[in-house]
Amino acid sequence: MLLTAMTLVLAADNHHGAHHHEDHHQAVAARLEALSADVSEARLRADLDAMVGFGTRHTLSSQTDPERGIGAAVNWVLREMEAFGLEPVRVCDTATGPRIPEPTLVCSAVGIKRGTERPNDVVIYTAHLDSRVSEVMNSTDDAPGANDSASGVAGGLEAARLLAEEQFPGTIIIAALAGEEQGLVGARILADYAKAQGWNVIANLNNDMIGANCGSDGYCEPDVIRVFSEGPRRQGNDAAMRAAMHRLGGENDAPSRNLSRWLDALADRMPGIGLDVRQVWRTDRWGRGGDHIRFLEAGYPAVRVTVPVEDYDHQHQDLRTEDGVFYGDVIEELDFAYMAKATRLNTAALAALASAPPPPMGVEAEGAVQTDTTLRWQPVPSADHYKVTWRRTDAANWGADHRRVDPADCSAEMCEVVLEGIRVDDWMFGVASASTEHLYSPVVSAVPGGDFAPIVEEPRE
Numbered sequence: 001m002l003l004t005a006m007t008l009v010l011a012a013d014n015h016h017g018a019h020h021h022e023d024h025h026q027a028v029a030a031r032l033e034a035l036s037a038d039v040s041e042a043r044l045r046a047d048l049d050a051m052v053g054f055g056t057r058h059t060l061s062s063q064t065d066p067e068r069g070i071g072a073a074v075n076w077v078l079r080e081m082e083a084f085g086l087e088p089v090r091v092c093d094t095a096t097g098p099r100i101p102e103p104t105l106v107c108s109a110v111g112i113k114r115g116t117e118r119p120n121d122v123v124i125y126t127a128h129l130d131s132r133v134s135e136v137m138n139s140t141d142d143a144p145g146a147n148d149s150a151s152g153v154a155g156g157l158e159a160a161r162l163l164a165e166e167q168f169p170g171t172i173i174i175a176a177l178a179g180e181e182q183g184l185v186g187a188r189i190l191a192d193y194a195k196a197q198g199w200n201v202i203a204n205l206n207n208d209m210i211g212a213n214c215g216s217d218g219y220c221e222p223d224v225i226r227v228f229s230e231g232p233r234r235q236g237n238d239a240a241m242r243a244a245m246h247r248l249g250g251e252n253d254a255p256s257r258n259l260s261r262w263l264d265a266l267a268d269r270m271p272g273i274g275l276d277v278r279q280v281w282r283t284d285r286w287g288r289g290g291d292h293i294r295f296l297e298a299g300y301p302a303v304r305v306t307v308p309v310e311d312y313d314h315q316h317q318d319l320r321t322e323d324g325v326f327y328g329d330v331i332e333e334l335d336f337a338y339m340a341k342a343t344r345l346n347t348a349a350l351a352a353l354a355s356a357p358p359p360p361m362g363v364e365a366e367g368a369v370q371t372d373t374t375l376r377w378q379p380v381p382s383a384d385h386y387k388v389t390w391r392r393t394d395a396a397n398w399g400a401d402h403r404r405v406d407p408a409d410c411s412a413e414m415c416e417v418v419l420e421g422i423r424v425d426d427w428m429f430g431v432a433s434a435s436t437e438h439l440y441s442p443v444v445s446a447v448p449g450g451d452f453a454p455i456v457e458e459p460r461e
């Protein structure tokens with residue numbers, strides 16, 4: 001398919017009736033599905049071959065060997081990124097830690113697809129490039145890291161290819177991070193870099209293992225992808241916020257949770273991809289972690305996107321056969337049809353997030369001891385309109401209840417809508433920004449800590 005002919009901009013439409021609203025949604029979903037339809041299992045496989053071909057990509061492996069080790073792998077990813085029109089940036093810092101005994105330069109490959117209208121609004125796809133075997137400090141043995149997480153890097157590069165001919169108002173960043181297995185180090189460095197750039201980070205989609213869907217017991221779920229999100233936000237969650245949350249609720253409405261709901265709804269709107277999002281409402285798998293945690297610590301909305309079922313025989317293992325069982329994270333264990341579906345969903349998500357206006361800030365609800373509820377928020381300059389939505393406090397996801405608000409209804413400082421006959425006590429409220437093409441930001445919940453921006457912390461005395 002010729003992607004040059006495609007654009008997310010639909011014809012201008014002044015109708016806003018309910019059925020037109022549905023038409024818009026279907027048209028947008030069809031566009032997003034089409035945008036990702038050219039995904040290639042062959043290209044994903046070729047990328048896996050290239051990455052596994054570096055022998056090991058351990059963070060403490062060679063940075064100068066042209067053929068083996070993390071240095072050669074980072075250089076390869078940067079060249080690929082440049083070929084797909086991304087600005088390649090080597091983001092580095094010297095790190096030490098429990099798993100990095102000597103000061104070591106940790107460099108990640110970061111590709112920037114600069115937004116045409118709002119370059120400071122960024123969505124960041126991450127996957128870790130580094131790999132390991134059974135012993136986490138072993139930097140010399142072959143560590144293919146095919147699923148964990150060359151699959152994520154390949155998905156990011158394929159998304160960059162699929163979107164290469166497209167332009168978006170917001171910025172899309174694809175990052176292949178080093179240092180994950182040594183303590184989420186590359187992610188910490190990139191979160192610091194984002195802060196230094198002053199980026200408005202709307203979302204981090206951390207794709208750590210998207211290449212398979214079966215466990216070692218043979219249990220498979222080829223039509224499911226998991227999205228992990230934190231509960232109460234980690235950053236800025238001080239005593240004052242906890243007290244406010246204790247009074248008003250909001251423990252289930254941090255920005256990362258709403259990003260998770262947004263991804264789930266997006267997948268539901270694109271049945272052609274054939275992937276259902278299973279939202280898992282915890283930060284990461286039981287007792288384990290990933291790079292998105294560094295973004296959460298920095299106050300950026302972040303989720304882990306990952307396989308539905310893990311195969312523990314084929315991750316973090318020395319390549320070996322024991323009692324007739326093969327151990328190792330090798331290409332032969334991957335399912336490229338599944339990886340292609342995961343890549344399509346990510347590609348559509350990146351395109352939609354970079355097309356929608358940023359989520360509104362300062363969303364607040366008011367209405368104690370009244371029969372009506374009033375919602376207020378700060379206007380978003382690039383928003384065509386807003387969607388105010390509400391759900392029962394025990395409802396998992398946002399539903400059909402919503403009200404459209406136009407910028408004409410806002411002052412320069414504040415948008416305000418009164419929901420008549422809706423008692424504030426029994427509902428959770430939120431607001432999303434929308435583009436002219438009806439691409440929506442994630443919903444921002446009107447709760448303590450609901451904002452998508454990092455919480456500004458008071459300097460300690």
Ligand SMILES: [Zn+2]
Pocket residue numbers: 128148149180208209
């Ligand atoms: Zn991993």
